[in-house]
Amino acid sequence: MITIENFILITILSPLIVCVLTPFTSKNTILRDFLGPIGGMISSWGALNIMSSALNNQNTTLEIVKIAEGVSIGFEVTPIGAIFGLVASFLWIFAAIYSIGYMRGNKEKNQTRFYAFYAMAVHAALCIAYASDLLTLFIFYEVLTFSTYPLVTHNQNEMAQKAGRLYMSILVGSSVILLLPAIIWVWVATGSLEMSQNGVLEGKLDAVYAPLLLAMFVFGIGKAALMPIHKWLPAAMVAPTPVSALLHAVAVVKAGVFTMLIVLTNVFGIDFLAKTGASEWLIWLASFTLLATSIIAIYKDDLKARLAYSTISQLSYITLGGALATSMATQGAALHIITHAAGKITLFFVAGALYVGAKITKISDLNGHGISAPLIFLAFFVGSLSIIGVPPMVGSWSKFFLMLGAADSGYVVVIGVFCISTILNAFYLMEIPARAFFFKKEREINIKIPKLILIPTLITSILTILLFFYIEPFENLTSMIVSKI
Amino acid sequence: MIDILIKNLPIIVVLCPLMMSLFVVLIPNIFFSWALTTLSTFLTFLFSILLYQEIQIHSHISYALGKWMPPIGIEYIIDKVAIIPIIIISGISFLATIFAYKIMPEEIEKKSISKVYSLWLLAIAGLLGLVTTGDAFNLFVFLEISSLASVALVAMGAHQDKQALVAAYNYLIIGAVGATLYVIGVGLLYGVTGTLNMADLTNRIADLNNNRALIAGFGFMIVGIMVKAAVFPLHIWLPRAYAYAPSAVSVLLAATATKASLYILARILFSIFENSENLINNTLLFVILPLSLLAMFAGTIMAIYEKDIKRLLAHSSVAQIGYITLAFAIGTKASIAAGFIHMFNHAIIKGGLFIAITSIGFYIKRRVTINNLSGLGREMPITFFCFVLCSLSLAGLPLTAGFISKLYLIKASISSDGIWLAILILISSALSVVYLWKIIEVMWMREGKKIVKKENPAIYISLIIITFLNIYFGLDASLVVNGSFEAADKLIGDLK
Numbered sequence: 001m002i003t004i005e006n007f008i009l010i011t012i013l014s015p016l017i018v019c020v021l022t023p024f025t026s027k028n029t030i031l032r033d034f035l036g037p038i039g040g041m042i043s044s045w046g047a048l049n050i051m052s053s054a055l056n057n058q059n060t061t062l063e064i065v066k067i068a069e070g071v072s073i074g075f076e077v078t079p080i081g082a083i084f085g086l087v088a089s090f091l092w093i094f095a096a097i098y099s100i101g102y103m104r105g106n107k108e109k110n111q112t113r114f115y116a117f118y119a120m121a122v123h124a125a126l127c128i129a130y131a132s133d134l135l136t137l138f139i140f141y142e143v144l145t146f147s148t149y150p151l152v153t154h155n156q157n158e159m160a161q162k163a164g165r166l167y168m169s170i171l172v173g174s175s176v177i178l179l180l181p182a183i184i185w186v187w188v189a190t191g192s193l194e195m196s197q198n199g200v201l202e203g204k205l206d207a208v209y210a211p212l213l214l215a216m217f218v219f220g221i222g223k224a225a226l227m228p229i230h231k232w233l234p235a236a237m238v239a240p241t242p243v244s245a246l247l248h249a250v251a252v253v254k255a256g257v258f259t260m261l262i263v264l265t266n267v268f269g270i271d272f273l274a275k276t277g278a279s280e281w282l283i284w285l286a287s288f289t290l291l292a293t294s295i296i297a298i299y300k301d302d303l304k305a306r307l308a309y310s311t312i313s314q315l316s317y318i319t320l321g322g323a324l325a326t327s328m329a330t331q332g333a334a335l336h337i338i339t340h341a342a343g344k345i346t347l348f349f350v351a352g353a354l355y356v357g358a359k360i361t362k363i364s365d366l367n368g369h370g371i372s373a374p375l376i377f378l379a380f381f382v383g384s385l386s387i388i389g390v391p392p393m394v395g396s397w398s399k400f401f402l403m404l405g406a407a408d409s410g411y412v413v414v415i416g417v418f419c420i421s422t423i424l425n426a427f428y429l430m431e432i433p434a435r436a437f438f439f440k441k442e443r444e445i446n447i448k449i450p451k452l453i454l455i456p457t458l459i460t461s462i463l464t465i466l467l468f469f470y471i472e473p474f475e476n477l478t479s480m481i482v483s484k485i
Numbered sequence: 486m487i488d489i490l491i492k493n494l495p496i497i498v499v500l501c502p503l504m505m506s507l508f509v510v511l512i513p514n515i516f517f518s519w520a521l522t523t524l525s526t527f528l529t530f531l532f533s534i535l536l537y538q539e540i541q542i543h544s545h546i547s548y549a550l551g552k553w554m555p556p557i558g559i560e561y562i563i564d565k566v567a568i569i570p571i572i573i574i575s576g577i578s579f580l581a582t583i584f585a586y587k588i589m590p591e592e593i594e595k596k597s598i599s600k601v602y603s604l605w606l607l608a609i610a611g612l613l614g615l616v617t618t619g620d621a622f623n624l625f626v627f628l629e630i631s632s633l634a635s636v637a638l639v640a641m642g643a644h645q646d647k648q649a650l651v652a653a654y655n656y657l658i659i660g661a662v663g664a665t666l667y668v669i670g671v672g673l674l675y676g677v678t679g680t681l682n683m684a685d686l687t688n689r690i691a692d693l694n695n696n697r698a699l700i701a702g703f704g705f706m707i708v709g710i711m712v713k714a715a716v717f718p719l720h721i722w723l724p725r726a727y728a729y730a731p732s733a734v735s736v737l738l739a740a741t742a743t744k745a746s747l748y749i750l751a752r753i754l755f756s757i758f759e760n761s762e763n764l765i766n767n768t769l770l771f772v773i774l775p776l777s778l779l780a781m782f783a784g785t786i787m788a789i790y791e792k793d794i795k796r797l798l799a800h801s802s803v804a805q806i807g808y809i810t811l812a813f814a815i816g817t818k819a820s821i822a823a824g825f826i827h828m829f830n831h832a833i834i835k836g837g838l839f840i841a842i843t844s845i846g847f848y849i850k851r852r853v854t855i856n857n858l859s860g861l862g863r864e865m866p867i868t869f870f871c872f873v874l875c876s877l878s879l880a881g882l883p884l885t886a887g888f889i890s891k892l893y894l895i896k897a898s899i900s901s902d903g904i905w906l907a908i909l910i911l912i913s914s915a916l917s918v919v920y921l922w923k924i925i926e927v928m929w930m931r932e933g934k935k936i937v938k939k940e941n942p943a944i945y946i947s948l949i950i951i952t953f954l955n956i957y958f959g960l961d962a963s964l965v966v967n968g969s970f971e972a973a974d975k976l977i978g979d980l981k
Contacts, residue, residue, distance in 0.1 A: 066963070067889065067959075067962050068889070068963045068966040068967070069963065069967070071892070071962075138883065139883035139884060139888075140883075142882055142883045143883065143884070146882070153929075156930055160930075161926065164926075165926075168918075169918075172915065173915050173918075176881070176882075176911055176915045177908065177911045177912055177915050180895065180911060181899065181904065181908060181911060184892065184895045184896050185899055187896060188899045
């Protein structure tokens with residue numbers, strides 16, 4: 001019988017072990033390459049068990065290192081953490097398989113380093129998911145930033161260097177200048193770094209300061225990519241596509257919105273937010289980001305750039321859901337972590353597949369190529385439908401809850417925002433399969449997509465359909481986030 | 486035997502390097518003079534550890550030199566405050582001596598090696614004496630011993646670069662001015678109180694409210710020490726001295742020299758003058774606080790625009806000293822503790838960075854400037870890796886020692902209602918990432934010529950140890966944190 005504590009360790013340590021083993025297996029490329037998928041399977045097996053224990057309401061706390069009095073690194077099982085942990089570890093399996101196909105197909109240099117830091121980043125994301133206190137969260141938030149730097153600058157050229165600078169200066173700058181003092185402020189106000197399911201600030205913090213503290217958190221969590229601190233995400237697209245797919249559509253940005261949700265629910269508490277109205281400005285900022293980036297996305301001809309802006313827009317859904325501070329909206333926001341991850345990783349997989357298979361990066365070059373690679377464009381189509389929120393794709397669930405939440409909170413305008421954004425989503429995403437299938441071919445390109453790329457792409461796209469029917473356990477979990485102890 | 490040793494520990498810690506320095510100068514052989522130096526720094530470190538254990542039991546050791554009872558005789562005081570700089574100085578000097586083995590003969594004429602080691606030990610003895618003595622005048626003596634020895638050490642860099650002579654001359658003149666100011670202050674204090682013993686001074690000052698001579702004496706002492714501690718804008722001797730000194734000397738000075746003076750500053754502010762509350766509060770608020778803030782930003786900005794890496798690190802030291810004095814300036818128990826935490830952590834961080842950079846200089850056989858670093862990250866992975874970790878620690882990123890100092894410094898400033906101070910500290914530390922990243926990026930991104938054949942274990946062993954310490958004290962900081970809080974407790978007691 002394996003205890004929950006051990007499952008936490010299994011889940012977070014298996015990517016770390018992969019990271020450590022990778023350099024030692026650099027001679028044996030097959031072994032090295034498949035460490036990732038194997039680690040992903042072990043890790044998500046642990047994450048599944050953690051999730052089932054979270055469903056049974058078993059809470060465990062595991063202290064790893066005691067740094068000093070009242071300062072420690074520790075992990076625990078929370079419903080929302082279980083969700084994010086499962087998403088990150090489960091999708092890592094496919095992203096790892098996909099990386100093999102991509103790195104080999106593209107004949108990239110320094111593959112050992114790539115795999116090692118890739119696993120390291122997953123490790124950091126999982127540690128964020130199960131962090132038991134704010135300091136642990138912050139520590140691994142930073143580890144995640146630094147472990148993705150070598151991945152973003154993988155090509156080691158002028159462009160990568162520029163993007164790397166922007167990436168680091170925004171993410172490190174915002175987190176160190178704003179997030180850290182915000183966390184320490186909570187520490188000073190409440191006397192501990194712990195979080196609780198009902199929030200910890202009520203009665204401890206003068207309501208006058210609540211909007212200021214919230215602002216420090218919101219702009220400190222640069223990974224949630226709210227405007228005006230979103231620029232790092234399009235810049236990070238210079239990285240190889242597996243990085244964009246898993247890290248910049250799932251692990252890194254989801255770590256950002258996850259932190260945002262944790263702060264809104266477990267630090268402030270949605271009651272405290274609703275009472276003080278501290279998050280009202282955040283509703284408008286998130287709505288603005290949501291629409292503005294959707295519009296920017298329309299004008300991007302580069303496929304990855306368009307997907308990046310779409311990601312920023314979708315992240316704002318989650319922040320918006322948290323900021324609405326009703327239980328429905330929070331539930332929708334948490335569900336959106338899963339649904340967006342499954343959809344967006346598929347889209348990025350396709351973008352990478354097109355690059356490996358035909359060196360296509362521009363949307364305008366796609367005209368008429370649908371027939372030569374029908375499966376890949378079909379996968380893109382399914383993923384897009386999920387992002388747009390069409391049943392029977394899983395994306396419809398989270399949008400449904402978010403809209404209900406908006407109605408609940410009384411901000412009717414927000415419902416309108418969701419509707420407009422849905423139209424915009426459809427507009428900029430549908431263009432790609434439409435061009436591929438219905439436009440006239442301009443030139444003959446031989447698209448050859450390796451199996452190791454095609455298979456994970458198809459699986460994740462099927463996942464978006466399957467999850468629609470098996471959403472129940474996740475819905476139960478998300479309802480536990482908002483239920484009071 | 487052991488008993489006698491334990492009883493006399495406070496003086497043995499100082500005497501061990503002092504006496505050995507006299508022997509070392511007589512040994513012409515390069516290896517043996519190094520070995521003897523290593524032995525004596527190791528013994529000094531061992532004795533400091535023993536002293537630390539003694540302090541855990543007795544918490545205050547007073548040692549009357551030559552059995553002349555204080556306040557007439559010279560008193561040596563070791564308490565929970567003094568033990569922190571003692572451990573820093575003895576520990577770092579041991580590591581720096583190990584590092585010196587390979588690198589010293591490379592940069593200094595063979596025939597003067599033993600003299601250098603003799604000066605080296607003399608400087609260490611001076612620094613240790615500085616922190617153990619409880620006598621205001623005796624402190625001046627040790628201040629001069631350590632300064633003059635360091636000046637001579639810096640001048641030894643002239644074998645490589647004649648600029649070292651200018652640097653040493655600067656250091657000598659400015660240092661002498663500082664020491665003179667200090668001794669004038671001591672003279673004034675002696676005039677009004679009639680004593681030189683620190684504990685005795687504390688009591689007698691209590692009866693003298695607003696005595697002009699007392700205030701003047703205080704001013705002279707503080708400014709004198711601030712010169713030695715390189716508090717902005719009295720730091721101008723420091724960048725050159727660090728930059729042109731021989732490599733090992735840079736490491737020793739950067740990690741230890743200003744720490745002793747900072748400790749003296751804390752002693753003067755919070756212990757000798759603890760009864761003139763008004764005077765201290767005004768000094769903290771109107772002098773130390775603004776100067777610290779200026780130091781934080783000026784040092785960091787100077788570092789950003791600096792091309793010579795050793796100088797860059799020296800500018801960064803000015804900024805880091807600013808953090809420590811800022812912590813003192815806030816003046817609460819938590820902030821003073823944070824100051825001591827950072828004093829310790831900065832020693833291991835800067836020590837590590839200087840070891841990394843000077844060993845790169847050893848390999849490339851040139852001055853280390855930003856343009857000379859191209860592509861070296863790939864050629865010397867161990868040195869590069871350690872350099873990156875120490876840089877992260879300097880920038881205060883999680884899981885490193887630097888993070889712990891920042892955590893407690895921010896916490897202290899937020900709890901004393903200084904959220905704006907916290908933000909300023911963090912902005913300056915985020916800016917420090919800029920100059921560190923500049924170095925890392927060049928080493929990592931740019932293509933360079935192949936120069937280095939292989940990294941030398943004799944060089945990187947001390948680097949690995951000190952980098953390990955940076956990580957270790959980031960993960961298990963309770964020793965440093967508890968020690969610093971006890972020190973702060975001892976310094977300002979239950980007053981605030």
